[in-house]
């Protein structure tokens with residue numbers, strides 16, 4: 090059993106901890122679930138043996154601080170791999186104003202506290218880099234970011250979780266490449282978001298991957314038509330969508346097997362995404 094699952098189950102009441110449940114069918118793929126909806130969606134994830142990426146918002150964290158995790162551990166007692174998507178709205182990991190950075194760190198500390206109980210194998214954070222806001226100067230953003238992520242890495246040492254930085258509005262991975270070079274840590278890597286790349290990148294996929302592939306530890310898989318960030322299942326837009334086959338061929342050639350989260354916004358889309366990926370993997374492996 091994955092040691093993190095064992096650690097999570099050790100926190101369960103004795104009568105529940107023996108019920109490890111069936112092993113998830115698709116071990117490397119998880120589905121996106123907002124933490125606030127876990128109670129409603131966990132039974133569906135359990136039926137399909139799905140791994141989960143839980144999205145925690147600031148209000149989720151405050152509720153957990155006040156009320157504890159409630160029945161969350163029981164909802165996850167079927168033994169899935171758990172991933173976290175940390176809160177990001179209004180937060181700026183590379184903030185120049187120390188007070189804004191302090192609030193950001195406070196939210197991250199709350200996230201890490203929950204991680205100590207739920208033992209995610211990866212926590213995804215947004216980079217917070219916007220080229221116009223920082224007047225194209227990555228150095229200012231980089232200096233504060235390095236301090237933030239070093240603190241996050243120090244605080245998560247006992248959990249052993251990977252920290253993955255996700256591309257959002259980046260049109261070029263220069264800032265992410267610089268961040269990876271500045272923090273050369275075995276638990277620090279990138280979450281490559283296919284949909285965000287497809288809508289925002291101004292460079293070809295191969296060029297982006299040349300700069301980043303060696304540090305990709307997690308994938309956010311979804312598709313769009315470059316008009317809006319639709320979070321549609323992979324393959325929805327044919328040749329007008331993201332080139333998933335190229336991505337997975339490049340990853341295989343580089344010997345990399347990042348974990349994957351389908352960032353679908355409905356169960357139907359998540360199932361369609363799973364089917365697309367399993368057909369693709371059969372074809373290219």
Ligand SMILES: [Zn+2]
Nearest residue numbers: 255282309352
């Ligand atoms: Zn994403």
